[in-house]
Amino acid sequence: MKLIFEKGAPDQHLSLLPACDVPEVSFKEERALPLRLPHVSENELTRHYKQLSDRVHGMNDGFYPLGSCTMKYNPKIDEELAALPGFTQIHPLQSAETAQGCLEVLHTMEKNLCEITGLDAFTLQPAAGAHGEFTGLLLIKAYHVHHKDFARTKIIVPDSAHGTNPASARMAGFDVVNIPSGPDGCVDLEALKAAVGPDTAGLMLTNPNTVGIFDKNILKITEIIHKAGGLCYYDGANLNAVLGVVRPGDMGFDACHLNLHKSFATPHGGGGPGAGPVGCKAELAQFLPGPQVEEKGGKYKFVTPKYSIGRVRGFAGNFDVVVKALCYLLTLGKEELPHVAENAVLNANYMMARLKTSYTMAYDTFCMHEFVMSLEGLHKETGIAAMDIAKGLLDHGIHPPTMYFPLIVHEALMIEPCETESKEIMDEVCDVFLQLFEEAKTNPQALHDAPLHTPVRRLDEVAAARHAIVRYNFD
């Protein structure tokens, strides 16, 4: 596909601007170079962007089973409501009295999230999951410092954790202690007991974890940490599996973030915008970022908690994401919300049951919202790696699942179908997976060559990430 600068001709242009009706001012200094704009007609311009958008694969194009990412359908009604003028025609510096409706949205969302998580207070400021983790860890830090417990410098993170967990802990100034998972994919209790001590600031955990297993020892785990004087942080990115069924607060967690752009059906991918609200138990609420929304007699105002860690983001966070997420929540209501989790878990188990007739599961047990296959055996036998199966899927119009994560599983493919896919779609996708498995044995070269029908074939992903060309080279 040609780039826009390679299209058109010098005498073509768009004249969308009306004639100038104010005095013209020219800059004293001449530009060293003339302005280099594309020379295309409106027709060519719209075609160009349509072609670009055709090359993107999103939820509206087909199955998108990214494990650990919860790519589910985003109802269009949420977009329509978030676009209402009352939500878009406001200014963040407007006084609270003139934006009562928007403050009510924030307040209602905070209250709903408290109930869903079993926690006492929420901030909607953090812009993503990782940002929420960082904020939550600052709350834990503020708590220990407030109690003059300066020795607590270590955060315990299991080896199955999402990569953002140890990174956020380091960013917040903690040392990270890694503990191994047992063969069942759960936290090794003995390793946890050996790791805690007077230097333990807390634990970061997601449950179900990133291999899709709900840790049956969760109450014991949070108790071990509390007895040692630490606090428990819940990575709520996997909440889709337990929405309306189990609450982090009841599992013994003191703080958690949720990913509105995952569990609460707001679009994500390609960099956002997202929202990673952070909730906490009452004893941490006084450290939350400010301002928070407070309600008294039907009036809303902003207040800053007494020992606030300060702002973590400008204004009220990604407000439009909050509006969409609240709309999603209210559309489902309390009765329907648990069905999200139930169907997400059912779908994942359905696909797992069909695929394990050929593929090897990393943990051969019931899963929660996602499951991990290990292609190590297939790779040894046929030379076909997880990467080759992923590339083969592309020729069938299917977005590959998450590859090579979590790191504790070799040749991993991690599949999360979500509750919004039908049995018919999942059957089609399973048929393709099973067909590729046979192809690995009968015609491996075809899979080494895949993809054949995509705009580009196999790319040098490292070079693309390290040496991204983001500017047109005119010379």
Ligand SMILES: *Cc1c(COP(=O)(O)O)cnc(C)c1O
């Ligand atoms: C997605 C995810 C995160 C990070 O969330 P971002 O919004 O991408 O920063 C953290 N933990 C888990 C388990 C996740 O799936």
